[in-house]
Amino acid sequence: MNNTALAFDGLGHAYLPERWIFRGYRAAVTRGRVFALLGPNGRGKTTLLKILLGALQPSEGEIQVHGRIAFVPQLFQVSFDYSALDMVLMGRARKIGLFTQPVPADEEAALQALERFGMAHAAHRPFHEMSGGQRQLVIFARALVAEADILILDEPTSALDLKNQGIVLEWIAKLRDEGLTVLFTTHHPHHAHAVADDALLMFSERDYACGPVDEVLTEAHLLRLYGVPLRQVAFEYEGKALASLVPVHGSLRRLPVAG
């Protein structure tokens, strides 16, 4: 059985002739793993995501998708005040004919998906009035009713407070443990470090690093990626030895030095 959910080879894109955003990129996303996509603003994460979603034709290269993709956009804004249930129901689009309307079984499936994320009580609440974290869970529920195998999330934690960032990261890990493949973009290397198994770092047009997180999320790579030094900090929490990545900004507050 093919163990690859998503793969691309020799991938390149240029919006204008010979103005390459990236070129010659190659990576494979393994089924049932979390894959993080990192790069500074303007490096082409969005372009790569659009290509993977099939919304943009790459200028060159090959892509293979083995499974059904569901997309969770960043900063979800809707122009009309749909209820959470209406939003989740839209995940059924592939199952409902072009000229037909959802039936009660579809609504039932949508409600169950909301329940799965502990959001059934808010099914009829306007989506627009929900907190960023709640909205993200509603969109996760929508991906669930779409019966997707691959979840692509665009900066899923960008507009969330710390608590909601934690909830979303935990759900990413949980969905991975249930067999889903998750690919997400992020500006937070410590989030990639916390939940991702593999990562792709987009350094420049032709230069990238791809591999298991332990190998690619190194201090040297991250300095190259962002131009900001990051340090891996080890600590103990609730009896467990843990590590995280911390950026070292020039104006960081220094600890008072004893003596």
Added chain:
Amino acid sequence: MTDSGLTISVAPLVAKHPPMPGGRCMPYLLGVAVLLAIVGSLLLGAYPMPFDQAVTIVAHLAWPGPLPDDPSWNIKELTVIQTVRLPRVLVATLAGMGLGMAGAALQGVMRNPLVGPDLVGVTSGAAFGGVLAMLFGWPPIGVVGLAFVGGLLAMGLTFTLARLARNGGNGMALILAGVFIGAFFIALVGLVQFVAPDVKLPGMVYWLLGSFIGVDAQKVFMIAIPTLGGGAVLMLLRWRINLLSLGDLDAASLGVDVRWLRWLVIAVVSLIVAAQVSVAGVIGWVGLVVPHLARMLVGPDHRRLLPASALLGGLFVLGLDDVTRTIVRGELPVGVLSALVGTPFICFLFWKTQTKGWSDQ
């Protein structure tokens, strides 16, 4: 990642209408209201018409059989209903229904509650076709036909121009193209009026203002076929409009062929609007105002919004026409009244959205 879709608003814009309790049965109530309004409108006018007479005559016209030996109505009453009031009432209702659902569908696929059907250039194109036919001295059916062709031509040009844009699939390119093409056709309307002989000018101006005077059975069919046919397509696609109202990338990831579906909806909307303008001139603002009112009644879900907008649109335009032909003696053009009623409403919405904000963001 930001979505490539359109926002022509100047402030964050979310049409916030909490679903009303009982919203589900609202379309049925509106349906009954439209039927009652149709019957009520048949009674209105200079010639007195009792309720039972009107109903019997309509029943006779709906199920034509041999003329009864001793009908309860006289031939004069039959003529009033058959040739004057019924065609006018039907055309007004169909025009309102078409504009209401066209507006709701367009706002959905453009993801912007402040756009109206006039914005894709069809209205101006149809107006040009109509005045050109009048300049040539064509009969009414010719005016209808050429207005229709003008509307479709403007729509075609708008689509072509939008397709040339780099992001032609998104709504913003289409809106801008519609504004440009619309402005061009408005200039052509001005040109035709400038060269028109004095004797033809008042007719053109009056037609452009929008009116249901002089509609006949032929015009009923001219508006009914595109409105009911196009309306049926929109009704079948109404849940898909919910999907189109998400971002392009988001909708595409849910398996929607965004570009194709959006063009289809806009083509149907253009057809309906062209039919309305060709039969009764420019009746603006209905397609913008009615969907907002409908959203207040049934919420934003297009499965209920589209039928509600159609019925409310029918009720709205029929009501306006009743006012123009009864309360305001001398037949104020219905297009003038719709603008007089519609613009303050839109100003109110503008005030609410741009100064107070729809959302609490």
